[in-house]
Amino acid sequence: MKKSLIALAMGAFVLGFVEFVMMGILPVVADGVGVSVAWAGNFITAYAVGVCVGAVMLVVGRRVPPRRLIIFFMAICAAGNAISALSADPTMLLVGRFVAGLPHGAFFGTATLASKMLADPGREGQAVATMVLGQTVANMVGVPAGTLLANAFSWHAPFVFATVWAVAAALLIWKFVPALDAIPDAGLAGQFSFLKAPGPWLILAAVLLGNTGIFCWWSYVSPWLQHMGGFAEAAVPMLLVLAGAGMVVGSTLGGRTADLKSPGIAAAAGQTLGAVALLLIFLIGRGPVPCAALMFLVSVGLFFVSSPQQILMVEVGQGGGELLGGACVQMAFNGGNAIGAQVGQMVLNTGAAYNWIGLAGVPFSIVAVVLLIVFARRFERRYHLQATGRA
Template sequence: MKKGLIALATGSFALGFAEFLVMGIITNIAAGVGVTVPEAGGFISAYAVGVCFGTLILVFGHRIEPKRLLMAFMLLCCAGNAMAALAPDAATLTVARFISGMPHGAFFGTAAIAAKAMAEKGRENQAVAVMVLGQTLANTLGVPFGTLLAGLVSWRAAFVFVAVWALMSFALIGKLVPRIGAVADAGLAGQFRFLAKPGPWVVLAAVLLGNTGIFCWWSYVSPWLENFGGWAAAALPALLVLAGSGMIVGSQLGGRCGDLLSPGRAAAIGQGIACAAMLLIFAFSGSMITSAALMFLCCVGLFFPSSPQQLAMVEVGAGGGEMIAGACVQVAFNGGNAIGAQIGQAVLSTGAAYNAPALAGAPIAATAAVLLLAYARLFEPAYHHR
């Protein structure tokens, strides 16, 4: 079981690297393809849109054994990032980012089912958290490494790295993940039957709004650290390691909290942490020490809800809709990513300082926390205890 979960984590590492890499090297990419930093936010949005469209793969692939699907997603990840590395202009890079995003939600939706199937009873949240750990490690080690690589070699070299990593993950999944039966075939309409009830929509709205709020600020974390926190560009790799450490702490705390309480309650706690952190970022982050500390705290809140929200949606989709339900979390996550990046861009385009997007995002994240508390109280018992 542990080896299989580690293999899944290598896949989530590749996708986490691909997703968050641009935030760390957005200045390098903007200069490389001749656009402004706010305009380069479009590369973040293109990935997120690819996530949304890529989920459709599961509509037609749900009968395929999960292991084979996971391997196919890694090949698509490799192809998209290889194209990004070779992109001659902004338009091609936008298309490459779209392709890179396509396997993201589908992978996490499928991997959550595989992790749950391999987990010991009562430790499902922690098993999913191990799978998600790869995504958090991508922020701790991968993104800082990519930022360093972009500075020493080229931003293109960072995309080459993730393409090669995806190939390695393809091999590990093939070797270490056991065969797991395909989900129940409920037919085309049956895969979406769970959406006829309000509970799943409350969770998805919370995921969308929670990440919209956080990504208003996080999409521009590098220029925020430099222009508002007072850090030198050379310190960014180390600071992104700190941010990734916060994500690891949040992910593992969220998994344990989800098993002790419930997925909905645990996710609400995480969104509350993120909301409080962004208010503090707006008010107190104008120094090197406070900017680093508050970045760490907000990153704890960013990934605290990850495994609880993923497992909550797998639960509501039971009976044939598990894959679609799990993938919908990543669609909502990256939809929030895209919207948040655009809101942050709009705020910065007014000439506001780099702490202003945090203030814009805080009430949006607070709304997500309220929705998750409502889900835990009104809807969750029907799914979590069946």
């Protein structure tokens, strides 16, 4: 495995950690800043909004070589987490979460392009999956460790860890990622020209709706495990290791499926798995064994789609919109994250049991599957031939 891809994975690790650790420590943070668990969902939303806003950085950074951009994004990540670590009230934590989210989409858009450039021919999907693997390992190891840190010391501790890691990742990227050429400058308007076609919008709508469905439930996975699974709070970190293992499995399978079949087919398969798992959460999501198994299944589906969807958007953005296309996936992903957290919050505020937030996500996920199937059948081959220069 190339050192350059490992260095990029280190950057993906800290962003994955920061994005998902809040789900594991939500009750602890809520208690620490004096808000309800439902209100604390706003900390998840703040990060997601930051992701959407931050992608705009690529509009002005299109002429900057990828390695410099990625190091800059790690610096912003460190700053945002430092603010979170120093927070003394909900407002300051909201600001810290927003700033920490700013580089997320821009990083993954740029790192996806860099991974494809560094990949051996025919292994682009696996190269992107290697970079994304950092995000999945963050969920398998980092998020449980962050939850343990929060429970053992303070809810501030995970954000201190993230600040230090972001600085270390920036140094590794500087050392091991070679200088790569910036994408051809298509001008300010040229970056957005790929969005005139329907294909990219089908992908982005699928990402947005698919993640809205998943995050209706995933945003509240920690209290769900306790209320529906009957697990003690102390058991949640180990259960999140299981979830992280599912994400690693999903990311690996998604990358290989994208290379063997196509990214569109792989993304549709992953979204289908997520939709089925959410329905099962509503129907049989009670007790320790079903809850643990279903959490694993959702985790597989959640990251099965990750590298295929990133590749799809880089391909549809060919001609100057590659970075923006890759970033748009993360904007849609975290837009779905934000909406899903709010939908789940509305369901819980009615007094409904935690299994109902799984059912609330099913319609969103089903529509995502349909959109990806339409894209794969009508548009994918044309975009792939253009991206490989065979059109």
